[in-house]
Amino acid sequence: MRKIIVTEFMSLDGVIENPQWTFKYWNDETSNFKAEESSNNEPLLLGRVTYEGFAQAWPQRTDEASGGVYFNGTRKYVVTSTLDKLEWNNSVVIKGDIVAEIIKLKQEDGPNIVVHGSGKLVQFLLANNLVDTVRLLMYPVVLGKGQKLFEDGTTATLQLVKAAPLSSGVVSLVYERAE
Numbered sequence: 001m002r003k004i005i006v007t008e009f010m011s012l013d014g015v016i017e018n019p020q021w022t023f024k025y026w027n028d029e030t031s032n033f034k035a036e037e038s039s040n041n042e043p044l045l046l047g048r049v050t051y052e053g054f055a056q057a058w059p060q061r062t063d064e065a066s067g068g069v070y071f072n073g074t075r076k077y078v079v080t081s082t083l084d085k086l087e088w089n090n091s092v093v094i095k096g097d098i099v100a101e102i103i104k105l106k107q108e109d110g111p112n113i114v115v116h117g118s119g120k121l122v123q124f125l126l127a128n129n130l131v132d133t134v135r136l137l138m139y140p141v142v143l144g145k146g147q148k149l150f151e152d153g154t155t156a157t158l159q160l161v162k163a164a165p166l167s168s169g170v171v172s173l174v175y176e177r178a179e
Contacts, residue, residue, distance in 0.1 A: 001106055001107055002105065002106050002107075002108065002109075002110060002111065002112050002113055003106070003112040003113070003132035003133055004045065004102070004106065004112070004113050004115060004125060004130050004131050004132050004133075005037065005042070005112050005113065005114045005115065005132065005133040005134075005135060006114075006115045006122050006125070006131050006133070006134045006135065007034075007037050007114055007115065007116055007134075007135040007136075008116075008117070008122075008134075008135070008136050008137070008149055009022045009136075009137050009139065010136050010137070010138055010139065010149055011138075011139050011141045011142060011143045011146075012138065012139070012140065012141065012142050013142045013143060013144065013148075014148040014149055014150060015143040015145070015146035015147065015148055016117065016119055016146075016147060016148065016149045017119070017146035017147035018146070021139065021141055021143065022137070022139055025139060025168040025169065025170050026168075027166070027167065027168055029166040029167060029168070029170075029172075030137060030166060030168070030170060030172075033135075033137060033166075033172045034067075034137075036135075037114050037135065038067065038070045038074075038114070040111040040112070041070065041073070041074050041111060042074065042111045042112050042113060042114045043074055043075035043076065043077060043110070043111070043113050043114070044071075044074060044075070044076045044077065044113070044114055044115070044116060045077045045079070045094075045102070045105070045113050045114070045115045045118070045121070046076060046077070046078050046079070046115065046116065046117070046118050046121070047078075047079055047080075047117070047118035047119070047120055047121035048078060048079070048080040048081075048082060048083060049117075049118070049120075050116060050117035050118040050121075051076065051078045051080070051083075051086070051088075051091070053117075054071065054076075054088070054116070055086075055087065055088040055091075058071040058072055058088075059072060059088065072088075072089065072090075073089075073090065074090065075090050075091075075092065076088065076090055076091040076092065077091075077092050077094050077105065077113070078091055078092065078093055078094060079094045079095075079098055079118075079121050079124075080093060080094070080095065081095065098124070099128050099130070102125070102128075102130055103130070106130070112132075112133075115131075119147045119148070119149060119151075122149065123150075123151055123154050126154055126155070126156045127154070127155075129177075131156070131177060132176065132177050133174065133175065133176050133177070134156075134158060134173075134174070134175040135172075135173070135174050135175075136172070136173040136174075136175075137170050137171075137172055137173075138170065138171045138172075138173060139169075139170050140169040140170065156177070157177070157178040158175035158176065158177060158178055159175060159176050159177075159178040160173065160174070160175055161174050161175065161176050162174035
């Protein structure tokens with residue numbers, strides 16, 4: 001069975017929104033951590049807002065080094081109630097019984113499925129016990145406002161399986177769902 005892996009850039013106060021504040025911390029260590037999530041051409045599961053941002057940014061990037069080859073080439077599953085047609089190549093709409101559709105995806109053969117950003121979708125996935133792994137890059141900044149990964153009411157029991165401080169002050173964290 002495939003796993004759902006959530007990956008986020010997060011401030012110390014839990015903000016994930018518009019992570020331009022991460023750019024000055026980017027280095028080979030963060031690049032290597034992120035590369036682990038795309039090593040097997042993992043498909044993406046995205047919420048509409050993240051999909052629209054990615055669909056604007058990634059098609060112009062066509063080289064391997066930037067991640068353009070991966071993001072443009074991999075399958076993208078988009079949870080949306082408002083979009084019927086997706087223009088970015090290899091994109092598929094998921095509507096209706098979202099839980100059932102995602103369970104079907106998890107049961108298919110193939111690489112794990114990665115969720116980037118998509119805060120509201122992540123909260124929905126956590127509420128429905130569909131997240132298997134959470135990968136965080138925790139940045140040494142406090143933003144004070146913005147969309148948080150774990151909004152009030154979000155619950156999950158996770159087990160830390162890997163933690164590493166990076167030279168930039170960022171900490172990489174990997175959690176698995178606790179059984």
